[in-house]
Amino acid sequence: MTDGVPFAKAHGLGNDFILVDEHHRPSDLGTWTRRLCDRHVGIGGDGVLLYAARPSNAAVGMRLVNADGSDGEISGNGVRCLASFMVWKGWMPARHVVETVPGPRAVDVEALGGARFRVVTDLGPPILESGAIPVTLAPPAASVVNHVLQAGGESVTVTATSLGNPHCAVFLEEVASDALVARLGPALESHPFFPRKTNVEFVTVTGPGELRARFWERGVGATRASGTGAASAAVAAMLKGLAGRRVRVVCDGGALDVEWPEGGRVRQTGEAEVLFEGEWQGPASG
Numbered sequence: 001m002t003d004g005v006p007f008a009k010a011h012g013l014g015n016d017f018i019l020v021d022e023h024h025r026p027s028d029l030g031t032w033t034r035r036l037c038d039r040h041v042g043i044g045g046d047g048v049l050l051y052a053a054r055p056s057n058a059a060v061g062m063r064l065v066n067a068d069g070s071d072g073e074i075s076g077n078g079v080r081c082l083a084s085f086m087v088w089k090g091w092m093p094a095r096h097v098v099e100t101v102p103g104p105r106a107v108d109v110e111a112l113g114g115a116r117f118r119v120v121t122d123l124g125p126p127i128l129e130s131g132a133i134p135v136t137l138a139p140p141a142a143s144v145v146n147h148v149l150q151a152g153g154e155s156v157t158v159t160a161t162s163l164g165n166p167h168c169a170v171f172l173e174e175v176a177s178d179a180l181v182a183r184l185g186p187a188l189e190s191h192p193f194f195p196r197k198t199n200v201e202f203v204t205v206t207g208p209g210e211l212r213a214r215f216w217e218r219g220v221g222a223t224r225a226s227g228t229g230a231a232s233a234a235v236a237a238m239l240k241g242l243a244g245r246r247v248r249v250v251c252d253g254g255a256l257d258v259e260w261p262e263g264g265r266v267r268q269t270g271e272a273e274v275l276f277e278g279e280w281q282g283p284a285s286g
Helices: 029-037 076-089 178-189 227-239
Strands: 005-012 015-021 047-054 059-066 095-100 103-113 116-124 144-151 154-162 166-171 199-207 210-217 221-223 246-251 254-259 266-280
Touching: 005 076, 015 076, 029 047, 029 059, 047 076, 059 076, 076 095, 076 103, 076 116, 076 227, 076 266, 116 227, 144 178, 154 178, 154 227, 166 178, 166 227, 178 199, 178 210, 178 221, 199 227, 210 227, 227 246, 227 254, 227 266
Parallel strands: 015 047, 059 095, 166 199, 210 246
Antiparallel strands: 005 015, 005 266, 047 059, 095 103, 103 116, 116 266, 144 154, 154 166, 199 210, 210 221, 246 254, 254 266
């Protein structure tokens, strides 16, 4: 019998991840991730977070692999989950840095009792220029606001942004139904306007300083929450003049608070919870 692979399971507002030390990374990472994330024959999750703790630098490296085995640049909920796990294990101080593909993200972790935490994350400045998001807009533009696309057999108006990963927000009068998310989500995710595909936010302004958002995440599908998605929805609402510089984004799984001072960096506050640890005894290749 071979030793199992240690893992932890955590979630941020129902957006759940499997956390694995990078030393246990298998050669066939994509197939292995798909098996682990399968909710019937695996552990179940929206993605795998491979981590490398560097306590001497108060930093932890993070690599996100989506549930379909594709690489993801960053996940806001994933950052909070990993930061919470590091503090829960005593491997990192409350204030440390999560090193993601787009760059370092500073976090401040507050214990709420048990294995629940509130985390403030510096997500950095939003990326607004069309070529950097990226989108195939000609000529390039300083921002992509209210751009009309043909998707799913209809005209859809999107506002595109990036927080290290591409996003587009669709604003609706009513909260998006499951059917709408399932129809337009994949149509926009793989639209040729987005050469690296995109995450999709369906956003409704529900009151002063409050948005309601539902998500279709690239490489995952519908999720109960999205950290960078909620932040991107907030940035898009601010660009469109629909929200002030502080806004609460209500997701299916809970709320995230987002601040974006003009010309500044995006800060997000939300909860995460470490659920359990275990050992994966299944195959290393799917």
